Amino acid sequence: MLLYACKAEDVDIMKPKVNIFSELQQLQAMVEGLTAQLHTVRSELTEQKSLVQDLQQQITGHPKVAFTASMSSTVNSHRGPFPTETKLIFDNVLTNIGDAYNQATGVFKAPVKGVYYFRYSGNTFASHDMGLSIFKGGSRFVSSYEYGSGETNDNASNGAVMQLEAGEEVHMNLWIRSWIFVDYRYNYSTFTGYLLYPI
Structure with missing residues (x-):
């Protein structure tokens, strides 16, 4: 087997x-x-x-572009009122990545064609009106107005997205016969902008 x-x-x-x-x-x-x-x-x-x-x-x-600036003062004071609408100069630079904001002139100059975001805040004494605008070149873009209410302090702010060509300028104006508060340490009134993306 x-x-x-x-x-x-x-x-x-x-x-x-x-x-x-x-x-x-x-x-x-x-x-x-x-x-x-x-x-x-x-x-x-x-x-x-x-x-x-x-x-x-x-x-x-892609360039990195961002700034925030306030107005400098050694004591609490104000800008305005002026007999004509006046460009505001935020000379106390807190951030200026890319150096596109000029603290001597108060003007932001776009380094590249792109989409940008700008925002401002303003503080004023209670008894005074405050009108603020962002200008794209020579044209008013967005604004805010705070009527003197009699309260201790008043605030206003606004912001906008803008498409800018390289070299286009953006700045802020204070309206005729209005005031803006400038403090010496808290930076209540500011101007901010940054590049969202180039195009």
Whole structure:
């Protein structure tokens, strides 16, 4: 019986039920398919790396622009009233990344074409009116007005998103016959702007 079993095993090994040639063909087809997929993945990965490098260059290549300024004084005082509408000069620079804001003239000059955001806040004595405007070039863009209410202090603020060409200017004006409070340490009245994104 043992001899017969061994002979039967030998027969099974010598005459396998699988077609080795067919199996090899299938394996070769699988390898070719996987190789093609690998080439596709490598190509996509190269494209993704290129896109990431482009985005990194765009981020690092774009200018950083942001400023906040207030008006300086050694004592609590005010600007105004003036007989004509007057440009306000926020000469106490708190932040000026990119140096686009000129503290001597009160003018922001866009270094690149882009979309910018500007905001201001103003504080005034209770008995005085306060009118403020942001100008884009020579045109009034947004404004706020605070009527003398008789309260201790009054405040007003506003903001705007602007599309600017490189070199366009933005500044603030104080309206005719109005006041704005200037304190010596708290920076109640401020002018702020920054680049959202270049275009």
